[in-house]
Each structure stands twice: as C-alpha cells, then as structure tokens.
Amino acid sequence: MADYDVAIIGAGVVGCAIAREFSRYHLRAILLEANSDLCDEASKGNTATLATGNDTPVGSLERKLVVRGHQRYLAEGPSLGLPIRMVGAMTVAFDEAEARVVSEEVRSSRAEGFASVELLNADGIYARVPHLAPGAVAAAWAPDEGIVDGFSTAYAYALDAVVNGVDYRDSAPVTAAHRRDGVWTLTTPGGAVSARLVINCAGLRADHVEALAGYRDLTVKPRRGQYIVYDKRARRLVDVILRPAPTPTTRGVYIAPSIFGNVLLGPTAEEVPDPDDRRVTPEGIAQLTAAARRMLPALLDEPVAAMYAGMRPATEKPEYRIIPRFADGWLTCAGIRSTGLSGALGIAEYVAGLVVPEVVKAARKEAIKPARVPSLADPNIARPWTDAARVAADPFYGEMVCHCERVSVGEIRDALSGPIPVHSLKALKRRTRVMMGRCQGFFCGARVESMLRTGKP
Amino acid sequence: MNPTVAIVGAGPAGLAAAAALTARGVRDIAVFDRDDTVGGLPRYCGHLGFGWEYSHRLEKGSAFIRRLIGETDLSRAALYPRTTVLEMAPGPVLRVVGPETGLREIRPKAVLVATGVRERPRAARLVPGARPERGVLTTGALQQMETRGIPMPGPRAVVIGSEHVAFSVLLTARHCGLKIVAMAEPGNRVLSLAVARPIARVVFGVPVFLNTEIEEIQGRATVEAIVLRTPEGLRRIPCDCVIFSGSFVPDAPLSEEAGLAIDPRTGGPVIDQFMRTSQPGVFAAGNLLRPVESSGVAACEGARAGACIAAFLAGHLDGTQAASVFGLGEGVRYLVPQRWAMDAVDLRDARPLRPSLRVSSDMEAARVTLATDGAVVWQGRRRRLLRERRIAINLDALPSGRPAAPRVDLVA
Ligand SMILES: Cc1cc2nc3c(=O)[nH]c(=O)nc-3n(C[C@H](O)[C@H](O)[C@H](O)COP(=O)(O)OP(=O)(O)OC[C@H]3O[C@@H](n4cnc5c(N)ncnc54)[C@H](O)[C@@H]3O)c2cc1C
Ligand SMILES: Cc1cc2nc3c(=O)[nH]c(=O)nc-3n(C[C@H](O)[C@H](O)[C@H](O)COP(=O)(O)OP(=O)(O)OC[C@H]3O[C@@H](n4cnc5c(N)ncnc54)[C@H](O)[C@@H]3O)c2cc1C
Numbered sequence: 001m002a003d004y005d006v007a008i009i010g011a012g013v014v015g016c017a018i019a020r021e022f023s024r025y026h027l028r029a030i031l032l033e034a035n036s037d038l039c040d041e042a043s044k045g046n047t048a049t050l051a052t053g054n055d056t057p058v059g060s061l062e063r064k065l066v067v068r069g070h071q072r073y074l075a076e077g078p079s080l081g082l083p084i085r086m087v088g089a090m091t092v093a094f095d096e097a098e099a100r101v102v103s104e105e106v107r108s109s110r111a112e113g114f115a116s117v118e119l120l121n122a123d124g125i126y127a128r129v130p131h132l133a134p135g136a137v138a139a140a141w142a143p144d145e146g147i148v149d150g151f152s153t154a155y156a157y158a159l160d161a162v163v164n165g166v167d168y169r170d171s172a173p174v175t176a177a178h179r180r181d182g183v184w185t186l187t188t189p190g191g192a193v194s195a196r197l198v199i200n201c202a203g204l205r206a207d208h209v210e211a212l213a214g215y216r217d218l219t220v221k222p223r224r225g226q227y228i229v230y231d232k233r234a235r236r237l238v239d240v241i242l243r244p245a246p247t248p249t250t251r252g253v254y255i256a257p258s259i260f261g262n263v264l265l266g267p268t269a270e271e272v273p274d275p276d277d278r279r280v281t282p283e284g285i286a287q288l289t290a291a292a293r294r295m296l297p298a299l300l301d302e303p304v305a306a307m308y309a310g311m312r313p314a315t316e317k318p319e320y321r322i323i324p325r326f327a328d329g330w331l332t333c334a335g336i337r338s339t340g341l342s343g344a345l346g347i348a349e350y351v352a353g354l355v356v357p358e359v360v361k362a363a364r365k366e367a368i369k370p371a372r373v374p375s376l377a378d379p380n381i382a383r384p385w386t387d388a389a390r391v392a393a394d395p396f397y398g399e400m401v402c403h404c405e406r407v408s409v410g411e412i413r414d415a416l417s418g419p420i421p422v423h424s425l426k427a428l429k430r431r432t433r434v435m436m437g438r439c440q441g442f443f444c445g446a447r448v449e450s451m452l453r454t455g456k457p
Numbered sequence: 458m459n460p461t462v463a464i465v466g467a468g469p470a471g472l473a474a475a476a477a478l479t480a481r482g483v484r485d486i487a488v489f490d491r492d493d494t495v496g497g498l499p500r501y502c503g504h505l506g507f508g509w510e511y512s513h514r515l516e517k518g519s520a521f522i523r524r525l526i527g528e529t530d531l532s533r534a535a536l537y538p539r540t541t542v543l544e545m546a547p548g549p550v551l552r553v554v555g556p557e558t559g560l561r562e563i564r565p566k567a568v569l570v571a572t573g574v575r576e577r578p579r580a581a582r583l584v585p586g587a588r589p590e591r592g593v594l595t596t597g598a599l600q601q602m603e604t605r606g607i608p609m610p611g612p613r614a615v616v617i618g619s620e621h622v623a624f625s626v627l628l629t630a631r632h633c634g635l636k637i638v639a640m641a642e643p644g645n646r647v648l649s650l651a652v653a654r655p656i657a658r659v660v661f662g663v664p665v666f667l668n669t670e671i672e673e674i675q676g677r678a679t680v681e682a683i684v685l686r687t688p689e690g691l692r693r694i695p696c697d698c699v700i701f702s703g704s705f706v707p708d709a710p711l712s713e714e715a716g717l718a719i720d721p722r723t724g725g726p727v728i729d730q731f732m733r734t735s736q737p738g739v740f741a742a743g744n745l746l747r748p749v750e751s752s753g754v755a756a757c758e759g760a761r762a763g764a765c766i767a768a769f770l771a772g773h774l775d776g777t778q779a780a781s782v783f784g785l786g787e788g789v790r791y792l793v794p795q796r797w798a799m800d801a802v803d804l805r806d807a808r809p810l811r812p813s814l815r816v817s818s819d820m821e822a823a824r825v826t827l828a829t830d831g832a833v834v835w836q837g838r839r840r841r842l843l844r845e846r847r848i849a850i851n852l853d854a855l856p857s858g859r860p861a862a863p864r865v866d867l868v869a
Pocket of ligand 2: 465466467468469470471489490491495496497498499502505506507508540541542543571572573574576596597600622625708711742743744745749750751753755756
C-alpha cells in the first residue's frame with residue numbers, strides 16, 4: 001500500500017494551491033519541497049499583480065484558469081488573511097500605432113466578457129496618473145487588476161493545507177521516481193515516499209522531474225525578469241499598474257505599486273540557460289530605467305530600496321502544460337510561466353477536478369479548519385502593533401526590530417514558531433518582511449540574525 | 458505619561474539635548490529610541506574616535522554615550538529604549554509604541570527629532586550581480602554583528618568606499634577576525650583624512666583601488682567574489698563579504714511623513730540657526746540634518762537644540778521657523794542651517810548654530826563669502842575646499858535688520 005494517495009512535487013504557489021485543494025478531500029496527500037523553504041523559486045520573484053486574464057490568449061486554458069483564479073482569490077484570499085488592493089491596470093499608448101494596439105485590447109477584452117475594461121483618453125489617463133510622462137494619447141483601463149502579496153499567498157495555501165491534514169516536507173528534493181504495482185516510490189534525502197498519484201509542480205525544474213519518470217516531451221526555458229524596487233516615498237507618484245502597449249514579442253516593463261507600499265519597476269524578459277542565474281545586470285538596470293524614463297520619469301529621482309530578479313518557468317511552448325498521464329499515475333503541471341500567482345486557485349481546482357473522483361476516489365470534507373496568515377500590507381496595515389489592546393496584552397508586539405518595514409519582536413517570534421518551520425534568514429524575511437526595506441539590514445540585520453539563531457529577542 | 462519635551466532618538470544628538478535640557482531645569486523629558494539600548498550608532502563602535510568636538514576627549518563610542526548619559530539628570534529625563542515614534546503630526550502630536558509605553562499618543566510642548574543617518578546599502582547604489590543571502594553588508598550592520606556576537610560570513614572582506622567610516626571597518630575587523638583584502642573607491646582619492654593618518658599603519662598592506670566601480674558581486678548562498686572595474690581593467694577578488702561603507706543618507710522618513718520641509722540637498726529637515734523646523738515646536742539636530750558629521754558635532758548640535766528648546770519653553774524663543782532662506786552659489790552642495798532669523802534673539806546661555814557647508818567638488822583655492830542685500834559681510838580665507846570637509850562660517854550672528862537676503866558663494 002502507498003503512504004499517500006497524492007504526492008505533490010514542488011511548493012511553489014502552484015504546488016501549494018494544489019495541496020490546499022486536496023486538503024478539502026478525505027485523502028492522504030504530501031507536499032515535497034526541494035529547498036529549505038517554500039516559495040523559493042519562480043514564485044518568489046514576480047510583480048505580484050492579481051491579473052484578470054484579459055491579456056492572455058483568447059480561448060486558452062490559461063485564460064480560463066486565470067479568470068477562475070482571480071475570482072477565487074477575491075473570494076477566498078481575505079479569509080486567509082491575504083491583503084488585496086484593487087488598484088487597476090493602465091496600458092498606455094504614447095503614439096497612434098500604440099493607440100491602435102490598446103483600443104484593440106479594449107475591444108477584444110470587452111467582447112470576451114471583461115466588461116469593466118474601458119478605453120481612456122488623455123484626460124482620463126492624467127486624472128489617474130498625474131505624474132505620467134507627457135504625450136499619452138490613449139490607454140486601456142482594467143480596473144479589476146489588483147496587487148497582492150506573492151510570498152504570503154504561497155505560505156497561506158501551504159499553511160491551510162497543513163492545518164487541514166496535508167503533510168509537508170522541506171529540504172526534500174525528489175531525486176528518483178520508480179513505479180511498481182501502481183505505486184510510485186519517490187526518493188528524497190530524508191527517506192522514500194510512496195504515492196499512487198504524483199503531481200509534478202516543479203516549476204523551473206519540471207523537466208528534470210519529468211525525466212525521473214521517463215517523460216521527455218517538455219523543456220524548461222527559464223526567462224529572467226529583473227526589477228528595481230523604489231522606496232515607499234515613490235508611491236505618491238503612482239497607484240495603478242502602468243504597462244506599456246505590448247508588442248508582438250513582449251508585454252514590456254511595468255511600473256506597479258507593491259502591496260508593501262513600494263513601487264516596482266520591471267520585469268525584463270531574458271532567456272537564460274541557468275534557472276538559478278538571478279543576477280541583476282547593468283543591461284537589465286539600463287533597460288528598466290529607460291522604461292521608467294519613458295513612462296514615469298519622476299520615478300528615477302526616487303531612492304531605490306532593493307533590486308531582484310525573478311525567473312519564469314517557461315517551456316518551449318507558450319501555454320500552461322497541464323498534462324494528465326493517469327495511466328501512469330502521473331500528472332504534469334508545468335509551464336505556469338507568467339500568470340501562476342493569479343491562476344493558482346483556478347489551476348488547483350482544475351487539477352483536483354481531473355483527479356477526483358476518476359483517479360482518486362475521495363469525498364469532500366464537511367468541516368475545514370481555518371488558517372490565517374498575518375497581513376503584511378502597507379498601508380491599511382492590520383499589524384499587531386497598530387492595536388493598543390494587543391500591544392498591552394503582549395508587549396513584544398510593541399517592540400520593533402525592523403524599523404523600515406516595522407516588524408516587531410512578537411511578529412518574528414510568531415513566524416519562528418509557526419507550523420511551517422523557518423530555517424533560514426530568507427524564509428524569515430518572506431514571512432515577516434524583516435530586512436526588506438530601505439536600509440536592507442543596516443539597523444536590524446544583526447538583531448534579526450541573533451533572533452534567528454537563539455530564538456530570543 | 459505626558460512629557461513636556463519628547464526627544465526622538467537617543468544617539469549623541471538626542472542624549473546631549475536631554476543633558477542640556479535637564480541642566481536648564483526642564484522636567485518631564487521623554488527620550489525615545491527604537492533600538493534595544495540607547496546610544497545610537499556609537500554604541501556599536503568598540504574603537505576610539507568619538508566625541509572630540511563635544512568633550513575634547515577621544516573616547517570609545519560606548520564610553521562617549523556613557524558620558525552623555527552621565528551628564529543627564531535622569532530624574533528629569535526618562536529614557537525609553539525599544540520605543541518607536543511611529544508618526545508625528547502638527548501640534549505636535551506623536552504616536553509611539555513600545556513595550557513600556559504601549560501604543561499611545563502624546564502631546565508634548567516641544568519635540569526634538571534626532572533620528573540620525575544610515576548608510577546606503579548595495580541595492581540603493583544599483584550594484585549589479587548575484588544577490589547572496591549573506592555577506593553583503595553595510596558598516597553599520599557589520600559593527601552591530603560584532604557587538605551582538607554574530608559570526609562573520611567568512612574571513613575575507615572587501616570594503617567599498619573610503620570615507621572615515623571605511624577605516625572604522627578596518628578597526629572593527631581586527632576584533633572580529635575579518636581580513637580586509639581590498640578597498641575600492643569610485644573617486645580619485647581616499648576621502649578620509651585626519652582619521653586615516655593614524656590608521657595608516659593598519660591600512661598598510663590593504664590594496665586601495667581608486668577610480669574603481671563594481672562590475673558585479675558573485676556567489677549564490679554566500680559571497681564568493683567581487684569583480685572590480687579598475688583603471689587597469691577587470692579584477693576578480695575572491696572574498697566572503699562585501700562591506701558598503703559611507704554614502705550616508707539622513708534617516709528622515711518620520712520627518713518626511715510628518716510633512717516637515719525637507720531640503721533636497723541634504724535629505725534632512727530644513728532648520729534655522731535655532732534648530733527650528735518648519736513645524737512650530739518641532740526642532741531637529743544631529744546627523745538627521747545632513748550626511749554626515751562626527752558624533753561630537755552631532756552632540757554639539759543636540760546640546761544647542763536642548764538650549765533652544767529650553768529658551769522656547771521659557772518664552773524667550775518663538776516656536777516658528779525663521780523666514781529668510783540662504784541663497785546658495787554655484788558649487789555649494791548644501792548649507793545648514795538653511796534659514797536664518799535676522800531678528801536678534803536673546804538666547805541667554807545658548808549660542809545659535811553656525812552655518813556650515815559642503816562643496817560639490819574639490820576646489821584648489823577658493824574662499825567662502827557671505828553677503829546680505831548684495832553686499833559681502835564676511836569672507837573666509839582662501840584655501841583648498843575638499844568635498845568631504847565641513848566648512849564652517851565663523852560667525853555667530855548676521856547683521857540684523859531687514860530686508861536681508863543672506864547668500865553664500867564660493868569665489869575661486
Ligand atoms: C518576472 C516574473 C513576473 C511575474 N509576474 C506575475 C504576476 O504579476 N502575476 C502572476 O499571477 N504571476 C506572475 N508571474 C508568474 C508566477 O510567478 C509563476 O507563474 C509561478 O510562480 C509559478 O509557480 P510554480 O509553483 O509553477 O513554480 P515554482 O515557484 O518554481 O515552484 C516549483 C517548486 O518546485 C520545487 N522543486 C523543483 N524540483 C523539485 C524536486 N526535484 N523535488 C522537490 N521539489 C522540487 C522548487 O524548489 C520550487 O519550490 C511572474 C513570474 C516572473 C518570473
Ligand atoms: C559605522 C559608523 C561608524 C562611525 N564611526 C564614527 C567615528 O569613529 N567617530 C565619530 O565621531 N563618528 C562616527 N560615526 C558617525 C556618528 O557616530 C553618527 O553619525 C552619530 O552617532 C550621529 O548622532 P545622531 O544622534 O545624530 O544619530 P544616531 O547616532 O544615528 O542616533 C539616532 C537614534 O535615533 C533612533 N531613532 C531613529 N528613528 C527613530 C524613531 N522613529 N523612533 C525612535 N527612535 C528612533 C535610532 O535608533 C538611533 O539610536 C560613525 C557612523 C557609522 C554609521
């Protein structure tokens with residue numbers, strides 16, 4: 001007999017959402033993650049926009065799942081504690097040729113049921129973004145595009161899954177897979193795991209995991225996206241997602257507010273051979289600043305808080321690669337390239353729908369235990385230290401460690417004692433935002449390290 | 458808790474202000490500091506070199522802080538470490554949070570903002586390359602690691618920058634087992650002067666690359682190497698940490714969000730010679746005012762601010778900032794104070810802040826002139842003006858009477 005009905009390989013946002021979905025059924029599931037923390041690959045470096053899907057290919061599976069994912073995120077995100085701000089996205093045209101592109105985007109979006117998308121003229125544009133570079137003639141306005149917290153999203157899904165009975169193992173790279181009598185045995189350094197169905201959600205390494213099972217019809221083509229993060233002061237300049245008019249080859253560099261109160265400039269789009277090559281390059285920086293100069297030149301005078309690069313798990317084909325191989329007890333869920341954060345709940349529902357009851361027979365659970373992550377959003381912060389009663393009851397919430405992002409001793413303590421362990425500084429950063437602000441650890445780096453090592457303030 | 462004076466920041470400036478206030482009999486002073494111990498940056502510096510301008514002694518950072526606390530009457534001034542001033546609004550009204558105070562609003566008669574400076578980290582300098590989880594540090598972070606007993610990522614370090622603080626790293630390095638394998642400075646000369654000389658012995662043996670930029674940082678989990686673009690070409694230096702030193706910026710978010718007028722040249726609040734900011738009752742001092750002076754200068758400013766606040770509380774000094782703004786000639790990077798009250802004010806025992814400036818680029822032979830109404834009223838002697846040096850205008854008061862239009866120029 002197998003240990004598990006379902007084993008999910010990869011705790012990116014997609015694997016975590018799928019694990020959460022299976023936690024709603026009476027079945028045994030496990031989520032296996034290679035790294036010491038979840039959300040440490042493609043899912044850790046993105047723009048974190050909650051897309052409606054109106055710019056995905058018409059009629060594609062991606063479109064269907066992003067539309068559904070967006071809908072579910074709005075419905076289910078808040079009860080997980082996930083902050084959402086519906087800031088809207090504006091695709092701006094600076095000349096007549098671009099104006100034709102954006103008006104076509106508006107027309108086709110509306111025809112496809114994205115009824116809220118509208119065309120703006122210059123007055124409408126500058127009323128929303130007074131600091132926009134002069135010369136904008138038209139824009140497509142998609143008010144239902146939002147911004148979210150990408151790290152907390154994956155964490156919330158995994159937490160919900162674990163609270164509701166899914167097993168989770170970190171530092172568990174699957175290095176071999178063998179099937180006998182309808183049961184897969186997955187080898188990891190911490191021991192073997194057996195399961196009747198394996199779901200490959202390995203993102204940037206999905207092709208390696210496929211190869212372990214003998215499938216060679218998919219190749220990952222990592223595509224890097226570099227970003228510059230501007231300090232919170234910059235948010236006075238822009239509070240919508242700004243996009244250039246797309247060209248046939250690229251969606252271009254965005255300027256987007258982040259849920260943490262910063263302004264993001266990015267991403268670039270560069271194919272790189274090595275999925276771990278998250279370097280920020282002089283060429284990348286030059287491309288980003290050129291894009292800002294064109295759309296929002298005032299941004300370039302703002303102080304920079306951070307830089308990073310994300311990696312899209314693209315494959316040789318543009319579409320989502322969700323491939324059931326049920327005769328072999330295998331399901332591939334790869335190539336979730338540039339909309340996975342928005343689409344994850346749609347993907348998860350779709351995948352569970354393929355699996356239950358045809359492959360795994362399981363009844364839906366009646367009672368679901370609640371799971372909630374702390375909101376890290378700024379502004380509209382629901383942080384413990386904004387609540388006098390909580391500070392009085394637990395003074396550790398009143399003592400700040402990270403001053404730029406305002407993270408208290410109590411919040412760090414909570415993160416270090418959660419059900420999904422924190423083994424590293426980067427995990428602690430993502431759970432709490434310590435050291436993610438303008439000083440990058442000048443004030444708090446040593447104290448955070450000390451808390452991580454000793455568990456004491 | 459209802460203090461008469463709230464001091465935000467217990468570094469040299471804030472502590473010296475508290476001492477000056479208590480010495481003048483002011484009571485009910487609350488000194489807030491968000492760090493877990495008071496003292497500001499010097500408390501992390503185990504080496505000599507603090508407080509000279511204030512106490513005419515060269516002490517270790519921690520000793521200088523002890524001295525300032527010793528001068529403060531703690532029955533009149535309460536120190537609140539671990540306590541953050543979250544917001545400030547006209548009134549003045551402060552929102553503070555701390556384990557002892559809880560989350561609360563306070564309405565003092567006067568506020569001193571003395572929140573200090575920080576160093577610009579790697580990202581703010583747009584330095585390309587890999588982003589290892591550990592090993593890319595600022596001097597401030599390194600010194601805190603040393604103080605808090607956090608092991609270094611590895612023995613070999615490259616220091617970026619050559620301001621005084623870069624040499625502070627050399628001193629710290631000896632304590633914590635770091636070997637500095639190179640220093641790199643984008644400019645054409647070492648920026649530390651007086652302090653560098655006694656340290657030269659220590660520096661000896663460390664290659665200093667001038668006119669050098671960073672091509673990239675290499676390494677995944679930890680730093681493996683730095684690639685420097687030197688005038689002689691690219692040079693890869695294996696190392697375990699890269700320490701970004703200097704390139705200070707005032708830590709002004711509290712002031713900015715409160716709506717205090719900020720001088721874009723300094724990045725700090727605009728003040729006048731009585732340390733008054735643009736909001737009545739709110740004063741500012743220390744390195745928040747501009748990047749960056751020594752701890753002794755910061756303490757002197759704090760003491761002045763304390764005296765001015767005492768005069769304000771006693772009714773000798775108005776809370777509203779002076780109207781006249783210094784005009785600045787070409788080549789002046791910034792001047793503090795930015796505003797000047799032309800009316801004579803009897804501050805009793807307090808002297809107003811002397812204007813001091815920095816130049817944008819080195820000038821071989823130049824003099825500073827001060828004019829009012831188009832007529833030069835003071836001029837400095839002709840000398841070499843270096844961009845890292847504070848150039849004080851040795852003048853305690855401008856001729857009073859208006860209109861005045863004070864103006865500072867550099868004359869070659
Ligand atoms: C620059 C950029 C911008 C983006 N912007 C947006 C956006 O604004 N909105 C949006 O919705 N989406 C956006 N995306 C897309 C989104 O980030 C991805 O679609 C999503 O993160 C893909 O998630 P994943 O779970 O498939 O992959 P990953 O996050 O890579 O997860 C795969 C996991 O599998 C693990 N793994 C790999 N091999 C093994 C093994 N052998 N054993 C065990 N575990 C293994 C990995 O460690 C990893 O944790 C963007 C992406 C990028 C890169
Ligand atoms: C690495 C390094 C080495 C140095 N070496 C020397 C040296 O060798 N000799 C020398 O003379 N000078 C040195 N300096 C410079 C000097 O020590 C500092 O700039 C000096 O401490 C400035 O004093 P300050 O009071 O203005 O600010 P700081 O010392 O920076 O103190 C500001 C205080 O304000 C607190 N604070 C900030 N915001 C808030 C808030 N919102 N609420 C509550 N508290 C807040 C901070 O926690 C901090 O304690 C060095 C500086 C650095 C960074």
